[in-house]
Amino acid sequence: MIDTLEMLKIFKNHRGNSVVIPGRGGKHWVTLTDNQSRDVPLGDPxxxxHASYAFGxxxxxxxxxxxxxxxxxxxxMNTGALATIADLAPKNFYHFLLDNECYATTGGQPVPNAQKVDYTGLAKSMGYGSTYFIDNLEDFDQKIAEILNQEGPVFIHLKINPEIENVPINQRVRWQNRTxxxxxxxxKSELSVK
Amino acid sequence: MMSNEGSLSPESVLSQLKSNNITHVVWLPDSETNWLYLLMKNEPSIELVPVSREGQAFSVAAGLATGGKKPVILIQNTGLLESGDSLRGWGIGLKTPVVMMIGYRGWTRHGKNAFHDVAKFTEPFLIAMGINYYLVENDGDIDRITYAFEEADENKKPVAVLVGDEYSSWN
Incomplete structure (x- = not known):
């Protein structure tokens, strides 16, 4: 199992100028990033x-x-997004999946068939040309450059440690530092979009 | 451009999309839009983005809009109902200025929803979500599509166009 914070520290060294949508890794990423204007930490609209937004x-x-x-x-919740992504196959898209086998923010209840779903196989069968399964930090460190140096879309299934939250929602400290x-x-300013 | 005020022609709809500088059509097929699909497929200025469930369309559109593109969503009213949370978060929440063209399955101007019960839920759903909408039944209504685009841009939120022409000219 991979520690998300440690994984993101390694990723940061390879981030380059990429636009990063940190998703469920957002609470760690906002403490690590040195290029906030190219980050899109939306939490959970x-x-x-998330996959469809990043793909768009x-x-x-x-x-x-x-x-x-x-x-x-x-x-x-929207597995069919993989088929859409693979259909249009954006070469600039790198899809990391943080799999902690549970709904961590609601108390750690397991997702359906938590330990047996083969997300890498799923992505491959949906049409992703390149997929990886990584369950330890050493392999991530070794492969991250190779992953980001190839054409997308690439799907990377990461087994991560669950960080379970049980505090009631209204008592949690918000990690988002921007609205x-x-x-x-x-x-949009960074991308020169009106 | 073909003009026929008795029915809604796909050429007229495509013309509206082009004149409003649409870059992407995020869509899931319905029985109203096959001819439009065939036209769009041959239109080089528009990229088609097929989705497998309608809720997906709102997050795709939000991503496209963040990147400076101008998408339109083309779905059926049945799928609109499925899309509620996605419309709320990715559409309204992120202030995505997108027009959703919605096949108004089951609707007739006579008030008889003979073909499908989803028609009776469609407008109450949009009202509940605070989404303004325009009804387009034939080419005489076609300018309403531009009104919808203008309103979406001005208010930075989704606007609906209900396509009330099922079982006639689009098939």
């Missing part, structure tokens, strides 16, 4: 849509590298 952004900006840190709970409006305004 509506669960099930990748389609819109084909000359920019787009990196998503999706989650297995999110992807399970949605600020995040979108910053990335």
């Amino acid at each position: 509506a669960m099930g849509g 952004l990748a389609l819109a900006i084909p000359n920019e590298t787009v990196v998503l840190f999706d989650s297995e709970g999110d992807l399970l 949605w409006d600020q995040v979108l305004s910053d990335i």
Whole structure:
């Protein structure tokens, strides 16, 4: 199992100028990033849509590298997104899946068939040309350069440690340091989008 | 451009999409839009993005809009109902200025929803979500599509166009 914070520290060294949608990794990424204006930490506008949002952004900006840190709970809500992504196959899209086998933010209840779903096989059968399964930090460190140096779309299934939250929602400390409006305004400015 | 005020021609709809500088059509087929699909497939200025469930369309559109593109969503009213949370978060929440063209299955101007019960839920659903909508039944209504685009851009939120022409000219 991989520690998300440690994984993101390694990723940061390879991030380059990419646009990063940190998804469920957002609470760690906002403490690590040194290029906030190219980050799109939206938290959870509506669960099930992160892959499609990042894909749409990748389609819109084909000359920019787009990196998503999706989650297995999110992807399970809209698995068909994989077929759409593979159909249009944006070459600039890198789809990391953080799989902790549970709904961590609601108390750690297991996702359906938590330990047996083969997300790499799923992505491959949907049409992704390149897929990886990584369950330890050493392999991630060894493969991350290779992953980001090839044409997308690439799907990377990461087995991560669950970080379970049981505090009631209204008592949790918000990790977001910008509003949605600020995040979108910053990335549009960075991309010279009106 | 073909003009026929008695029915809604796909050529007129495509013309509206082009004149509003649409870059992407995010869509899931319905029985109203096959002729439009065939036209769009041959239109080089528009990229088609097929989705497998309608809720997916709103997050795709939000991503496209973030990147500076101008998508339109083309779905059926049955799928609109499925899309509620996605419309809320990715559409309204992120202030995505997108027009959704919605096949108004089951609707007739006579008030008889003979073919499908989904018609009776469609407008109440849009009202509940705070989404303004325009009804387009024939080419005489076609300018309403532009009104919808203008309103979406001005208010930075989704606007609906209900396509009330099922079982006639689009098939």
